[in-house]
């Protein structure tokens with residue numbers, strides 16, 4: 001610690017004490033007092049598929065690039081897996097299930113899963129940098145949240161592997177078989193751990209397809225799977241486009257499928273596998289209400305609002321993207337929020353001081369921009385702090401809209417960006433009605449001093465998780481999942497593990 005603290009000090013400019021006021025430096029953060037992460041992400045120029053315990057080229061011989069959204073530079077090329085590769089991966093997973101993993105006592109499986117957790121911890125810094133470069137999220141988040149939480153999921157589920165009979169006392173608990181998994185780009189490594197860890201703990205074998213925007217930490221995790229000595233075929237990683245994910249989901253070898261991504265693609269998958277008897281979990285989109293009452297500690301609530309919508313640039317399924325604020329304090333909350341947003345640092349994701357990093361891709365940036373245009377056209381009032389866009393990379397300042405009504409697109413659709421739509425309410429009934437007026441039902445937040453309000457809202461809000469006087473709190477022991485068009489099934493905790501088991 002002493003060494004890094006000293007090193008950090010020497011890299012800071014001598015004029016540090018002469019900092020200008022925050023408003024003046026906003027937008028100049030790339031030039032101002034940068035504190036870049038320097039750990040080597042150990043990236044390879046090319047990554048192959050991971051099938052049957054080996055890294056193999058794709059059958060079609062094609063590759064695609066992964067781009068760093070922070071500076072638009074190419075990071076690596078990845079194998080473009082297709083149907084033949086999915087066939088090979090499913091065959092390997094079936095063999096592994098029939099001959100090794102599916103028959104292995106839980107206490108033995110646990111040792112392998114603990115090893116995955118520990119090896120991931122050993123390489124935590126490298127994974128954090130790689131994730132930040134591939135996704136654009138601030139290094140502070142990958143370092144302090146994504147990677148430690150991913151390791152925690154492996155540790156937690158390793159602990160379950162030899163105790164499965166306690167999941168459902170009186171029933172026989174068995175694995176399901178080969179599981180096909182498809183994950184999104186917003187928490188690439190974390191979503192991978194949410195998928196793989198419970199599947200392995202229950203005795204299943206997996207074929208997983210990461211998002212093509214952010215495939216790197218998945219293939220790096222495959223290196224760890226190899227180093228941990230898991231039997232060949234237990235974990236297979238097939239990188240490639242959405243169509244490869246579609247083929248995997250519908251593959252006859254997959255007894256269960258687990259999808260995290262947009263509601264739109266989730267519906268396509270559900271239609272494609274209807275009637276095939278597959279077990280299914282769907283973790284889909286969200287449009288959460290974050291509700292602030294007049295008796296809430298407002299400074300604390302403002303921090304919760306900021307965390308709720310600007311964490312990971314708002315590219316979070318459970319983001320508190322609709323702020324419902326009690327009319328008597330609405331003006332005060334908006335004023336405090338603006339003051340806070342003026343000092344958020346937007347910029348280089350590898351800078352340890354950055355609060356808001358890059359949007360994952362140009363396409364996503366354009367999609368968010370489309371929502372900003374629609375908000376303005378429909379009559380809401382947009383506000384952004386002063387911001388100078390870096391020459392390269394996909395950046396957007398934190399954005400808030402006031403004067404939003406429930407019919408506006410920005411109040412109804414999942415924007416998946418750093419954009420907050422602010423509505424007001426007068427009574428608790430109105431707050432509940434507005435919060436539930438959405439096709440989604442993943443999460444919600446409540447800020448109030450009154451326990452009775454918290455109890456009432458936690459039962460009346462139709463959301464998989466309701467946070468009270470906090471937001472975005474996660475734990476491997478706690479089940480996470482949605483209602484309505486946010487999906488079904490749970491990930492995490494006993495309930496999440498049960499979704500990977502066959503009970504007889």
Ligand code: TAP
Pocket residue numbers: 182183184185186187209210211212213240241242243244245246247249260261262263265266268269282283284285286316317318414416442481482486487
């Ligand atoms: P999607 O566009 O739905 O993509 C998710 C994954 O599905 C990617 O790997 C994608 O591959 C693949 N895919 C695309 N078309 C497919 C098809 N027809 N069949 C099978 N797979 C297909 O979502 P996204 O943009 O990556 O992620 C954002 C969405 O995920 C948001 O709606 C967010 O709310 C949701 N999400 C939900 C949760 C939970 S826990 N509910 C957590 C995180 C994210 P390509 O990348 O190659 O297109």
